[in-house]
Amino acid sequence: MSTLKDLPGWVRHKQSDMVADLTSYVSQETPSDDKTLLTSGLAWVEEWLQIRIGEPASRRLVDGGKWADTLVLDYPSDDSAGWITALCHYDTVWSAGTLRDWPATVDGDRFTGPGAFDMKGGLVQLVWALKASRELGLPRPNLRLILNGDEEVGSPSSRPVIEAEVVRGDAVLVFEASAGGALKTARKGVGIFQIKATGKEAHAGLDPEVGASAIDEIARVIVQLHDETDLEKGTTVNVGLVRGGTRTNVKAGFATADIDIRVSSETEVQRINGVLDGLSARNANASLGVTGDWNRPVMARSAQTARLFAEAEYVANQLGFPLAETSVGGASDGNFAAALGLPVLDGLGAVGDGAHARNEWISIAGMLERTCLAAGLLAALAEAPERSIGAVVGAAAS
Structure with a gap:
């Protein structure tokens, strides 16, 4: 045998x-x-x-x-x-x-x-x-x-x-x-999300205070999200793709950021969910929305x-x-x-x-x-x- x-x-x-x-x-x-x-x-x-x-x-x-x-x-x-x-x-x-x-x-x-x-x-x-x-x-x-x-x-x-x-x-x-x-x-568990910022278009030189830049909002979000990376807990946040605006002399009316998030525990899933739920626009004339989900559990x-x-x-x-x-x-x-x-x-x-x-x-x-x-x-x-x-x-x- x-x-x-x-x-x-x-x-x-x-x-x-x-x-x-x-x-x-x-x-x-x-x-x-x-x-x-x-x-x-x-x-x-x-x-x-x-x-x-x-x-x-x-x-x-x-x-x-x-x-x-x-x-x-x-x-x-x-x-x-x-x-x-x-x-x-x-x-x-x-x-x-x-x-x-x-x-x-x-x-x-x-x-x-x-x-x-x-x-x-x-x-x-x-x-x-x-x-x-x-x-x-x-x-x-x-x-x-x-x-x-x-x-x-x-x-x-x-x-x-x-x-x-x-x-x-x-x-x-x-x-x-x-x-x-x-x-x-x-x-790790994987989350794939997109942040969409909606602004108010205006002439960047003539009316700089009238418009609301969606790109400005996305830029602030990127910094905030990258700061949520915690290598000791096994969490990484990466904004890998950014789009936005129409012309250099126009306040951007839209912008998006595509995000890849990796976590090692359900606790971190819940923490990151809280961060995403708490995102808000700085300018009152702009807004932020989050779409996407956790693609794979831990x-x-x-x-x-x-x-x-x-x-x-x-x-x-x-x-x-x-x-x-x-x-x-x-x-x-x-x-x-x-x-x-x-x-x-x-x-x-x-x-x-x-x-x-x-x-x-x-x-x-x-x-x-x-x-x-x-x-x-x-x-x-x-x-x-x-x-x-x-x-x-x-x-x-x-």
């Missing part, structure tokens, strides 16, 4: 097939804003899944409207009564045509290409981990795979699908890229998530490599699951760097290692009620 020790050799033997799969997947352009390409990309993924791991027991396709569709696939197992949800998004930030001057390329241990790190490499690793489990006879839990194509734009259509599906399981594994090899056990490092990481660390040690955890400022669909009280282990995807950058790359050796980790973790989740994971699953399901 196969054990964890058999995984590295089996996976190494499959390296060329894994690289070929990733090359084909990266060669499917799936920009978040092109539904035609997203639809064809998802069709490719589904056909590839059937070739590699067979037909799912159930399939549900949810129309995303103007956004990408979300696909939910169930792969039951005879080894466990529990269900694990795996989250993988298939969209990327790269526009159509990027492949023309940046194709998938292998240079030694480095694999580069648009979306390889974020996060197509993660799905390839999961699929080959499932294939390894089957061919080596390793146990695994029932697995529900959610594939969404709008993560890079905030998951506007897939969020309700994700939230409805994850609560049917015991824990959530997110195959987003790692952070320097570390798994992600905490993520993904806190709960005791359940800590125990889930401990199980992954145990598996890594058995396989002969160290494993670290970290907290990051970026958000993922794992934030939604964590906010519902589920244990979430994120960053199980590629080892590499350069998310959303032209130097995006992954380590092929890291891909093999993390495929072993995923298969080993699934085995541990199926057979380890006597260790810490039993408490994680039990607490999540109760």
Whole structure:
């Protein structure tokens, strides 16, 4: 009977097939804003899944409207009564045509290409981990795979699908890229807001006291909001885009500021909400309005998530490599699951760097290692009620 020790050799033997799969997947352009390409990309993924791991027991396709569709696939197992949800998004930030001057390329241990790190490499690793489990006879839990194509734009259509599906399981594994090899056990919550200032237009030279400058109001707001950054509490406020005015000699009648806010706790969410609610114009002839919302809730490092990481660390040690955890400022669909009280282990995807950058790359050796980790973790989740994971699953399901 196969054990964890058999995984590295089996996976190494499959390296060329894994690289070929990733090359084909990266060669499917799936920009978040092109539904035609997203639809064809998802069709490719589904056909590839059937070739590699067979037909799912159930399939549900949810129309995303103007956004990408979300696909939910169930792969039951005879080894466990529990269900694990795996989250993988298939969209990327790269526009159509990027492949023309940046194709998938292998240079030694480095694999580069648009979306390889974020996060197509993660799905390839999961699929080959499932294939390894089957061919080596390793146990695994029932697995529900959610594939969404709008993560890079905030998951506007897939969020309700994700939230409805994850609560049917015991824990959530997110195959987003790692952070320097570390798994992600905490993520910040994200708020996207816009401040709109309305002023009163007037000639800037002839009637300087008659008008009310919306740009002046926005400038004051920018300073006030940036002062709300508190790095010790994990809160950052960034005004990243400003628009306003019509002419240099006209008092600006309108101005807007687009804001990105990151927080590490619900307490900070409430504090920032209070700041936004309290914004007011200095000039009586001007007004301020706030639109937007919290795009993703905080993904806190709960005791359940800590125990889930401990199980992954145990598996890594058995396989002969160290494993670290970290907290990051970026958000993922794992934030939604964590906010519902589920244990979430994120960053199980590629080892590499350069998310959303032209130097995006992954380590092929890291891909093999993390495929072993995923298969080993699934085995541990199926057979380890006597260790810490039993408490994680039990607490999540109760």
